[in-house]
Amino acid sequence: MLSTRRCMMLAALGLPALARRASAQAWPTRTVHVTVPYSPGGGTDVFARLLGEGLRTTVGQNLVIENRVGGNGVIGSQQISRAEPDGYALAVVTNTHTMNKYAMQSVPFDGIADFTPISLLSSFPMVIAASANAPFKDVRELIAYAKANPGKVSFGSSEASTSYGGNEFARLAGVTFEEIAYRGGAPLMNDIVAGNLPLGWTSILSASSYLKNDRVRILAVTSAERSALAPAIPTVPEAGLAGYQYAGWYGMLGPAGMKPEVAEMIHAANLKAITVPQVRSRFIDLGADLQMLGPRDFHGYLQQEDRRWADAAKAGLIKPLQ
Template sequence: MNLAALTFPLTQTLLSKPWRLTLGALALCTAAVSQAQSFPTQPITMLIPYPPGGSADMLARPMLAMLQKELGQTVVLDYKAGAGGTIATGMLARAKPDGYTILMVLAAHAINASLYPKLPYDARKDFAPVSMLATLPLLLAGPLTTPFNTVPELIAYGRANPDKLTFASAGNGNTSHLAGEIFKTATGVKMLHIPYKGSSPAVVAMLGGEVSMMFDSISTSLVQVKAGKLKAVAVTGDKRSPLLPDVPTVKESGVPSFVVNGWYGILAPAGTPPEVVAKLNQALNKTVRDAKVAAQLTEYGYDVVGTTPEAFGRHIDAELVRWKDAVQASGAKLE
């Protein structure tokens, strides 16, 4: 009997189309696992949704050297400001899910889901949470020329002068914007919102007396307050900041329902391999908890956190609900 004649049909069967597809899928899977295990092998881009000098930038920069050491690759900060952070977020949603493009995301990410009726992405489904890095209260500050020094004085002035108060923000949909909207709802004070493309230009506007005040991240306004160029009126957390222990909270100043904290974390595109997410999470958490990095961040007003991807995902879920209620109560909507 011809063995070759028997072997040939068997070989054809083993290499028939279904088997070839299975073997091909197995090869792709093996390649993907191998790629994830060797990650990273090239520079990583961290998208920053606001201009340099803002609170996201002030968190990212102190982390950079340590993060690059942990990952063994260059991390490039890419500033894509505009539309309340949605431009950078949309870029991440379209990025290849390989871990080489990530986003420094703020609390505005949860706000935007309700503030903008039409977004080019789903705030939850299109992203893989990596870690929540830090939280940060806002600081209600104003030019030295503003005719109020406390929250009660601000409320009294606003009610007596309904067309004179203006407040800056780092952009439509930013936490600094919605904090002002919530304050308006809680106090009945009329204020005109003036958005800027980032925290830095908004602070410059305050310094120039172009606006009455701003609910700004404490990290970016603190320097100007300590330099005597801006006045601190109140902080927005549920407790006083150790950086400004003499400045009361809005809550203790007669608006008990008002508490707003910012938060910062890292997202990757949905579909990023779990092994890659885990490596990013480990490097990021080790970086923010490093004694030297943490000390610098604390000096800027941040409370260092560092979570698991799952915990960050649960936090985003809760924030989406919380800010949806806040947006609806304020009546704010953006196109």
């Protein structure tokens, strides 16, 4: 039999592990802050706030969504990279997060090593949106007009992801666009509606409220298949440009060093959040696929994305941001 002293020593050695497990099991015990490093009203913001609604219902704690805009998403993401890795400071980002180091001269963090992957939340198509007064009504007319008027078609982008979408389209179509950078999908769409911008690439969530607006033409979706949100809108190959396929994604990250059990608990909470009936129906209405990946699989996905953008940058398909 073990002596009393031996039992006490083993118990003492086990206390830190028990404390860690108790801490993980207690998450969350206070307000959770989720940073969206992009503008209010954009696709990532819409997605994060709807997810937050589901999380508030399932975790029983307050959850605050904070927009921290600037630097193509870098400022808000940097804030999270420097936070305590305790599960109370999180970020919802888009694929721009992994593209920035190839589109910017300097990024003050490593998009993979300085974060803990929690959930790949959803993929989504981009849309090609045009002003109603633009001199083209569909993709074929856009390509024809751009070829007849080289360099005279401007397109708007809001970050590296939408910039790549427009520039890859131009490469495949053999045309030249002038790119205009915006500080978010919402101001980009506002200028298209106002007729100040003829063309833009943005997420389908940013464009969702304009799908039935007669001042906007949605020329195509960029995904391989049509979106359930707007099944009448053709894909880019269907509309006239073969070989073009591109989708974005939303993901949740925490600071590096987060305990694996905490990351898994947050992912489990995300899975529960999208089962809340009123939340799930709105996600479906927005065309989100909701095929989530957990921390380990999301980490592998981020590494795959990094290799993809490294190759794209070498090929000159990612334009440096000013």
